[in-house]
Each structure stands twice: as C-alpha cells, then as structure tokens.
Amino acid sequence: MTVSGLLEHGFREVVLSDGDREIDGCYMGDLLSWVMGRAQADNAWITIMSNLNVVAVASLADTACVILTEGVELPDDVRAAAEMRDVNVLSTDLPSYDAAVLLSTLI
Amino acid sequence: MAEPLVFHFDVDGSDFTSAGQASVQIKKSLRQLGLPSEIIRRVSIAMYEGEINMVIHANGGVADVIVTEDCVEIILKDQGPGIENVEQAMQEGFSTATSTIHSLGFGAGMGLPNMKRYSDTMEIDTVVGVGTTITMKIFLNQ
Ligand SMILES: Nc1ncnc2c1ncn2[C@@H]1O[C@H](COP(=O)(O)OP(=O)(O)OP(=O)(O)O)[C@@H](O)[C@H]1O
Numbered sequence: 303m304t305v306s307g308l309l310e311h312g313f314r315e316v317v318l319s320d321g322d323r324e325i326d327g328c329y330m331g332d333l334l335s336w337v338m339g340r341a342q343a344d345n346a347w348i349t350i351m352s353n354l355n356v357v358a359v360a361s362l363a364d365t366a367c368v369i370l371t372e373g374v375e376l377p378d379d380v381r382a383a384a385e386m387r388d389v390n391v392l393s394t395d396l397p398s399y400d401a402a403v404l405l406s407t408l409i
Numbered sequence: 410m411a412e413p414l415v416f417h418f419d420v421d422g423s424d425f426t427s428a429g430q431a432s433v434q435i436k437k438s439l440r441q442l443g444l445p446s447e448i449i450r451r452v453s454i455a456m457y458e459g460e461i462n463m464v465i466h467a468n469g470g471v472a473d474v475i476v477t478e479d480c481v482e483i484i485l486k487d488q489g490p491g492i493e494n495v496e497q498a499m500q501e502g503f504s505t506a507t508s509t510i511h512s513l514g515f516g517a518g519m520g521l522p523n524m525k526r527y528s529d530t531m532e533i534d535t536v537v538g539v540g541t542t543i544t545m546k547i548f549l550n551q
C-alpha cells in the first residue's frame with residue numbers, strides 16, 4: 303500500500319510530499335528516541351505528537367509517513383516544516399490502536 | 410573523493426523546539442554525495458541524538474562531520490556540565506530530563522544507546538564541569 307492509497311481508507315491528507323511511497327510495516331510511539339531506535343525505514347509512524355521535532359525524526363529515520371491519531375492537528379509552522387522536508391503526514395480521528403489495526407488490514 | 414569533506418556547525422543551545430538543524434543539513438549533504446540510504450539513516454539518527462543532547466543537556470556546542478572514502482566521523486563537542494557516570498548514562502531508560510523536555514517527546518533515556526547502536530565506534534570523553542566530546546564513526550565499506 304502506498305501513502306496515497308491510505309487516503310481511500312479514511313485517513314486524511316495533511317501534507318502529501320511523496321504519495322507514491324510504499325509503506326512497509328508500522329511503528330507506534332510518542333517518545334522520539336524510541337521511534338529512532340525501533341522504527342524501520344519505510345514504516346508508517348503512528349503518534350499523537352505534533353511538534354517540530356516530529357518532522358525532524360520522521361525525516362531522519364526515513365519513515366514512509368507520519369499518521370497523527372486521536373484527531374490531533376498539525377500546527378502551521380510544523381506543517382510548513384513537513385512540506386519543506388518532504389515528510390508525508392496523514393491524520394485520523396481513530397485512537398492509535400484502532401488506526402494500527404486498520405493499517406494492518408491494508409498493508 | 411580524494412580530500413576528506415569537512416562540515417562544521419554551531420549548535421544553538423537556546424531553542425530546543427527546533428533543534429536538529431545540523432543533522433538535517435548533514436542528511437541533505439550525504440544524499441547529494443550519493444551515499445547508501447541505510448548509511449545516511451544511521452549517520453542522521455546518531456548525529457541527531459547527539460545534537461539534541463547538546464541542546465537539552467549542555468546548552469549547545471559544536472558539531473563536525475568528516476567524510477572520507479571509507480568513513481563518516483561525527484564529533485560533537487560541548488562545554489556543558491559533563492556526564493557524571495557514563496556507564497549509567499549509557500543504559501536504556503536513564504535520563505535526567507525535566508518535564509518540559511518530556512513534553513517535547515524527549516527524555517526516554519534512549520539517545521546515547523541509539524548513538525551506540527547506529528555507529529560502528531563511539532567514544533565519550535567527558536569531564537564534570539568542563540564538558541563532553543563524543544566521537545562516532547560509521548564505516549562505509551562493511
Ligand atoms: N552532552 C551531554 N552533556 C551532559 N549530560 C549529558 C549529555 N548527553 C547526555 N547526557 C546525560 O545522559 C543522560 C542520558 O542521555 P540519553 O540521550 O540516553 O537520554 P535523554 O537525552 O535523557 O533522553 P532521550 O535521548 O531518550 O530523549 C541524559 O539524561 C543526561 O543526564
């Protein structure tokens with residue numbers, strides 16, 4: 303499944319920099335050093351964190367996309383940073399667990 | 410490349426909401442050099458963890474990255490408080506971070522272990538009250 307593909311399954315587009323990117327697995331977590339230590343490149347990263355550091359971590363850890371859950375919104379300055387660094391960000395009102403369950407049926 | 414490439418950054422210690430700019434810049438430069446993406450990922454994460462540590466624990470510092478044909482070397486130097494017990498600091502979960510830092514998503518006590526995990530060699534040179542220098546190497550031909 304590509305990042306764009308998720309948009310047909312209820313995930314909303316926040317920043318779409320490279321929609322053709324393939325998602326290979328998923329990591330869920332809000333502590334950034336855990337994400338950097340455990341997430342794999344090309345994973346979808348499910349989190350409720352939405353500050354600037356999230357963009358840096360997603361970019362440096364090379365995740366396929368960030369998925370903001372629980373209806374969390376991205377502040378404007380963070381959105382601009384994601385656009386600048388070619389980071390994909392999607393969002394959903396689902397809780398993190400439900401988002402992960404849905405994702406696992408799709409990828 | 411015959412001559413080593415050297416990148417130098419001053420890491421500002423005053424703004425930890427947007428820290429990590431040196432690492433982001435290095436990622437870009439290594440991409441332009443055409444290094445394999447797995448190497449770039451390891452360098453980027455190891456350097457970012459060190460850069461964030463300088464900002465949140467040591468009020469900033471300087472970062473140098475030296476790229477040769479067979480190695481990327483990252484040298485992070487600060488004049489912060491130093492690390493009292495390196496063995497303890499290297500353990501997963503050990504952190505002295507404050508609640509402000511926790512609210513940003515840092516302070517899990519995983520940064521130094523990640524730096525060790527993603528580098529091939531890592532040396533910590535630290536003196537309490539004087540500062541800390543961390544040198545990491547990532548080899549390209551392994
Ligand atoms: N450059 C430094 N100067 C002084 N102390 C440091 C420095 N780097 C790390 N430390 C100390 O070592 C501890 C462990 O560092 P580590 O990076 O593993 O965790 P953290 O920064 O607290 O949390 P995380 O990296 O998971 O966000 C820190 O809490 C701090 O006490």
Ligand SMILES: [Mg+2]
Pocket residue numbers: 335458461462516519520521
């Ligand atoms: Mg740290």
